[in-house]
Amino acid sequence: MELNKEEKAMASGELGEAVKWAINHQIKVGNFFDAKNFVSVSNVHMMIDPESVGIDGVLFLENLVGMGAKVKIPMITDPRGVDLNYYTPLGQTEEMANIERRTIKACTSMGILMTNTCVNYQTIMAPIFGEHVAYGDTGVVIYSNSVCGARSNYEGGPSALAAGLTGRTPRYGLHLEEKRIPTKKFLVKFKPEELTDWGLLGALIGxxxxxxxxxxxxxGINHNPKSDELKHFGASMASYGSIPLFHMIGTTPEAKNYSSKFLNRLDDHIITLDDIISLKSQFGKKGDKIDVVVFAAPQLSIFEMQKVAELCIDKSFKVPVIICTSPQVYSDASRMKLIDQIEKTGAKVLEGTCFYNQYAREIGLANGWKRLMSNSAKIVNILGGYGYEPSLSSMENCIASAVAGEIV
Amino acid sequence: MKTLLKCHIGIGKKVQGEVLSANDNFSARYDLDRLKGIFSRPQHKLVGKSYVDKILVLNESKGGVASAWMLYEMCARKMAPKAILFNKANTILAQGASLANLTICDRFIDGDITSLLSSGQRVTVDPMNGLVSIL
Structure with missing residues (x-):
């Protein structure tokens, strides 16, 4: 890679050992992907949950703190894995909580803002068109690239941290215009109605x-999708296919760059309602018993929280209901009494976490949760590997099923 | 049959080991029981198989960003593959391999690496020169 004077100083250690680690890590990755040079980024979002990081990752972070690591640009975080106000009831241990506490301490020492959200584009600050950023949650990246027109690759935790320390990232992948050109065309022949439909559509395309x-x-999407719909759509596409960018004609800003003539050169992949029904049928059927209902992945917006709260009125649940939202939405939802309305039923709202990165295997075993129901196509994809038998349905049906203790 | 396969320059050190190959994709979060060191996702073609100290050969990396930290954590506990060979790696696996100093290669010019290598074969992976030798 071509390095400028400042980058050479970083690589040689003139700007400190932490920065030296960071830029040399980035150079290795940049060389792997044939990056010619670096691009400056305006802000960073880092995934750093304790289950993924582990004790060895914490030691790595603490070592960087010991080297005097400080981020150069604004840097925020993805959901935590332990809600430190509510972990014993979930079956999470002190050891897990301590990894979380040490992770938070190391991050804050480096100047990282613990926003703990995977919906920062709804709650903190959406990136603007053309803005180069280094974001580290697949749902955040695909929404920011596609809906906002920002430029980011998937930046895993270590690379996001490196970007925070150097203020730049190797120029490869979606920082290059030629990597943003459509390669596959999909023709949608049905109208997604619920968030689950959007998730299933994203899953198929992914x-x-x-x-x-x-x-x-x-x-083929002939109405204007809402932010929550594209949130579920993108997060699911990223989960099932590792896709970081989509274009949607009539909706996303870069779609208009591609003429009919260009698009006609791509084969049509047609998606029908039957395809959606077929995929959904793999995730539970009417009459199946359930152990827990989860609304998460992505964290709920204030609109989704309002809808859950309305559905909870006068309900009593036979199985636990868990809802994960960001600290920003939690605070608003608390002030607006939505949390009270939800928790009056016995359901629990977790603040700043997301269920699947909360030691999902261990809390499933601790609570006897295997048959998990959700309206998130993303979470049902992830949790199969954690020993769950997930089922998928609309938010309304999840609530009705929690009342019945089985899928209705 | 070719015994020397060429790929893009990779990451990590030169290693030798036994192949575990499948025409399937990979995510440390979605597919593994990392404590036991086995594939745990019921739908995965390698379900129940141990990946520890193997030269893992798969199609693409998939899913989320967690794999980057997870590769580091797996290597620190010595419960990791010796190397991973992909047809195409995504950014996350390359970034995680860089932190963990795990050997990773992709973009084989000889074709589909999951067809070219079979489980049980022994190979040497030389990422700095972009070469995999079948022993």
């Missing part, structure tokens, strides 16, 4: 696309 390096363009 599965068919199947690679980080594919860029789907979607035709």
């Amino acid at each position: 599965k068919i696309s199947g690679s980080y390096w594919e860029v789907p363009i979607i035709e």
Whole structure:
């Protein structure tokens, strides 16, 4: 990679050992992807949950703190893995909580803002068109690239941290215009109604696309999707296919760059309602018993919180109901009495976490939770590997099923 | 049959080991029981198999960003593959391999690496020169 004077100073250690680690890590990654140079980024979002980081990751972070590491640009965090106000009832241990506490301490020592959200584009600050950023949650990246027109690769925790310390990232992947050109075309022949439909549609497009390096363009959505709909759509596409960018004709800003003539050169992948029903049928059926209902992945917006609260009125649940939202939304929802309304039923709202990165395997075993129901196509994809038998349905049906103790 | 396969320059050190290969994708979060060192996702073609100290050969990396930290954590506990060979790696696996100093290569010019290598074969992976030798 070509390095400027400042970057050479970073690489040689003139700007400290932490920065030296960071830029040399980035150079290795940049060389792997044939980056020619670096691009400055305006802000960073880092995934750093304790289950992924582990004790060895914490020691790595603490070592960086010992080297005097400080981030150069604003840097925020993805959801935590332990809600420190509510972990014993979930079956989480002191050891897990201590990894969380040490992670938070190390991050704050480096100047990182503990926003603990995967919906920062709804709650903190959405990036603007063309803005180069280094974001580290797949749902955040795909929304920011596609809906906002920002430029980011998936930046895993270590690389996001390195970007925070150097203020830049290697110029490869979606920082290059040529990597943002559509490679697959999808024609949607039904109208997604619920968030779950959007998640299933994203899942199908993700599965068919199947690679980080594919860029789907979607035709046939003839109404204006809402932010929560595109949130579920993108997060699911990223989960099933590792896709970091999509274009949607009539909706996303870069879709108009591609002429009909260009798009006609791509094969049509047609998606029908039957395809959606077929995929959904893999996740539970009417009459199946359930152990827990979860609304998360992505964290709920204030609108989703309002809807859950309305659905909870006069309800009593036979199985636990868990809702994960960001600290920003939690604070508003608390002030607006939505948390009270939800928790009056016995349901629990967790602040600043997301269920699947909360030691999902261990809390499932501790609580006897195997048959998990959600309206998130993303979470049901993830949790199969954690020993769950997940089922998928609309938010309304999840609540009705929690009342009945089985899928209705 | 070719015994020397060429790929893009990779990350990590030169290693030798036994292949565990499948035409399937990979995510440390979605597919593994990292405590036991086995594939745990019921739908994965390697479900129940141990990946520890293997040269893991798979199609693409998939899913989320967690794999980057997880590779580091797996290597620190010595419960990791010796190397991972992909047809195409995503950014996360390359970033995680860089932190963990785990050997990783992709973009094989000879074709589909999951077809070119079979489980049980022994290979040497030389990422700095972009070469995999079948022993």
